[in-house]
Amino acid sequence: MPRTKSLKVVFAFASTAQAVYMEQCARKDNAPGRMIPLPREISAECGMAWCAPIEEKAALEQMAKKYGAEVEGVYELLL
DSSP states (O other), rough: OOOOEEEEEEEEEEEHHHHHHHHHHHTTOOOOOOEEEEOOOOOSSSEEEEEEEEEGHHHHHHHHHHHHHOOEEEEEOOO
């Protein structure tokens, strides 16, 4: 049975170090999401991205700002 796609928020980064930093910040704040390979639809320097439910977009943007995580782009994708 194929997996049902749902709308997700995807954070892209300029470096792997920033992607890992975002993951650390999310774990510290118990924020939802997980690291995924960068989807083909997105062009970024780093090959990793943070993916979470779309409902968490604003909270994750605030968290990234709070910790100074350098996000290259924020996207909404069906994954």
